[in-house]
Amino acid sequence: MGLEISEESIRAFELFADQLKKWNRKINLTAIISDEEIAVKHIIDALIFAGCVRDDERVLDIGSGAGVPAIPLKIVKPSVPVTSVDAVGKKILFQRHVARLLKFDGFEAIHGRVEELCGTRSHGFDLITSRAFSRLEQFVGLAAPLLSGTGRLIAMKGPGVADEIKADEERLATLGFEIVSVTPYRLPLSKGERNLIEIILRKAA
Numbered sequence: 153m154g155l156e157i158s159e160e161s162i163r164a165f166e167l168f169a170d171q172l173k174k175w176n177r178k179i180n181l182t183a184i185i186s187d188e189e190i191a192v193k194h195i196i197d198a199l200i201f202a203g204c205v206r207d208d209e210r211v212l213d214i215g216s217g218a219g220v221p222a223i224p225l226k227i228v229k230p231s232v233p234v235t236s237v238d239a240v241g242k243k244i245l246f247q248r249h250v251a252r253l254l255k256f257d258g259f260e261a262i263h264g265r266v267e268e269l270c271g272t273r274s275h276g277f278d279l280i281t282s283r284a285f286s287r288l289e290q291f292v293g294l295a296a297p298l299l300s301g302t303g304r305l306i307a308m309k310g311p312g313v314a315d316e317i318k319a320d321e322e323r324l325a326t327l328g329f330e331i332v333s334v335t336p337y338r339l340p341l342s343k344g345e346r347n348l349i350e351i352i353l354r355k356a357a
């Protein structure tokens with residue numbers, strides 16, 4: 153992934169996993185709760201995305217849930233400003249709790265629907281991501297008003313994206329966007345196939 157993972161980061165991942173399991177016993181945050189699944193499906197998957205993030209990009213994670221990929225990204229790239237948004241209040245409370253314990257600087261977790269952010273936030277995220285959030289078409293439509301002029305989008309998806317790309321590509325073009333890369337990868341321990349889909353504003357002809 154091209155990332156240096158420090159001892160401190162490993163301890164931070166352990167804390168994230170412990171808190172996730174602890175909170176999950178009382179409130180339902182995620183279906184992924186065994187140590188092995190948290191390590192691979194939450195942390196390693198998010199780190200593959202984090203490896204694509206430049207140090208100078210302001211990042212927004214839409215539909216962030218219990219903080220994936222936002223929290224692992226912030227752990228491994230602490231200087232990157234990260235904002236997350238989720239419609240479910242308890243998930244955002246969990247993210248703020250972890251951010252406090254890990255003393256994150258430059259991390260904001262917003263409770264609300266992303267549609268509401270569009271009216272209140274000025275344009276300006278350099279990289280907007282989402283994992284397991286929506287179809288590409290909907291993600292791009294919601295993210296577009298929040299993106300800086302030179303920004304990019306990365307959708308984190310499961311297997312079988314070819315049909316969705318084929319179906320949504322034309323609509324993305326009418327919104328002014330184009331898919332520039334699709335990067336497939338396999339999670340360790342046979343935990344499945346994933347794809348990173350990178351989307352940018354179409355260059356004027």
Ligand SMILES: C[S@@+](CC[C@H](N)C(=O)[O-])C[C@H]1O[C@@H](n2cnc3c(N)ncnc32)[C@H](O)[C@@H]1O
Nearest residue numbers: 215216217220237238239240264265266283284
């Ligand atoms: C399947 S979960 C994925 C969570 C996390 N990204 C992950 O991969 O573990 C989708 C999340 O999107 C949130 N969500 C759905 N529609 C939303 C909206 N319009 N604005 C903000 N969050 C939304 C849900 O509350 C849920 O937490």
